Amino acid sequence: MANIELSKVNEMDIDAYANIIHEEMGYTHEEARLYLNEKNFSNMLKIKVDDKPVGFINYTQEDNIFYINDFDVEVKQRRKGYGCQLLKYFELEVKNQGGVKVWLHVNVNNETAIKFYQKYDYKIMNRIDNYYAENFHAFIIEKSL
Ligand SMILES: CC(C)(COP(=O)(O)OP(=O)(O)OC[C@H]1O[C@@H](n2cnc3c(N)ncnc32)[C@H](O)[C@@H]1OP(=O)(O)O)[C@@H](O)C(=O)NCCC(=O)NCCS
Numbered sequence: 001m002a003n004i005e006l007s008k009v010n011e012m013d014i015d016a017y018a019n020i021i022h023e024e025m026g027y028t029h030e031e032a033r034l035y036l037n038e039k040n041f042s043n044m045l046k047i048k049v050d051d052k053p054v055g056f057i058n059y060t061q062e063d064n065i066f067y068i069n070d071f072d073v074e075v076k077q078r079r080k081g082y083g084c085q086l087l088k089y090f091e092l093e094v095k096n097q098g099g100v101k102v103w104l105h106v107n108v109n110n111e112t113a114i115k116f117y118q119k120y121d122y123k124i125m126n127r128i129d130n131y132y133a134e135n136f137h138a139f140i141i142e143k144s145l
Contacts, residue, residue, distance in 0.1 A: 002049050004082075006089040009044035009056060016053040017046070020072045045093065047086045049077065055086050066094045068104035071113075087120055095145055103142035105131060117141050
């Protein structure tokens with residue numbers, strides 16, 4: 001049985017997170033590290049499996065509204081329930097901080113993420129054409145807690 005740990009991200013995790021971003025977004029490892037170094041670590045949560053970080057969430061907060069910037073699970077570790085555990089941990093953290101709503105943008109072609117969020121009661125609220133770049137459209141997805 002795998003040992004699961006959910007906690008805040010710290011500097012020791014940045015290499016693991018950069019690897020996942022490199023894998024997912026096509027950044028070089030160094031570009032991913034630079035991207036992460038601009039982020040506020042106190043707004044990042046991770047899931048570790050047998051002591052290895054396999055998924056991360058990075059969010060921002062405005063009053064009691066929380067926005068998900070990135071949510072990634074390592075490709076090899078997908079569909080094992082880790083994303084679900086991390087999302088629930090994040091939602092608990094949001095509630096503990098008095099948050100009432102979570103929202104995010106998702107690419108309209110990202111069926112996996114759309115199905116994932118819909119399973120946990122996130123709703124598509126709007127569509128923004130050309131949000132990412134020309135011909136790359138986004139849905140706005142949200143959930144009231
Ligand atoms: C979206 C993502 C975080 C899901 O993480 P995960 O650990 O694979 O998700 P889980 O295993 O917890 O899946 C929970 C449920 O979501 C749904 N789901 C997840 N992946 C799915 C897929 N490929 N197809 C259909 N449904 C899917 C299923 O209902 C699943 O439950 P089930 O396995 O019992 O059927 C992961 O696929 C990922 O990192 N994707 C790339 C980055 C991304 O798109 N992030 C989201 C935009 S911010």
